[in-house]
Amino acid sequence: MTPTRARSLPVLRLTFVLLCAAVGCSAPALAHHSTAIYDSEHPIELAGKVVEWRFTNPHCIIVMDVVAADGSVQRWSVEGGNTSGLFRSGWTPQTLKPGDEIIVTVRPLRSGAHGGNFSNPRRSNGEPVVAAAANAR
DSSP states (O other): OOHHHHHHHHHHHHHHHHHHHHHHHHHHHHHHTOOTTBOTTSOEEEEEEEEEEEOOSSOOEEEEEEEOTTSOEEEEEEEOOOHHHHHHTTOOTTSOOTTOEEEEEEEEBTTOSSEEEEEEEEETTSOBSSHHHHHHO
16 A cells, blocks of 8 residues: 555545534434425314414424314414524514414324414414515415
């Protein structure tokens, strides 16, 4: 083996180890953003009253009470985007407050639990929750 080649082997090994570490560390980030838990083929409309608006990362959450067809009240927890993305669309920590009546389109959880991913948020009168959200559609 030549002296030059012998010196390059540790560099190649280090490069390989760093590459493996980078790939290994990126896997959890990719897994976090999977949408496989949602039923995107069967979105539903939910109309209800806001119980809580959580303007927090990694995803903002609306907790809302929805009256089912049988008259029972179901507590739903639906998540949206992150705070920075929603903020750029006009959302703030004060956008929703308890008692606000809203309508959202939801990709429900495949598990059947009362949760999902929301889009197209509207006030009960059909107006968008924030004006910028209407322009983003």
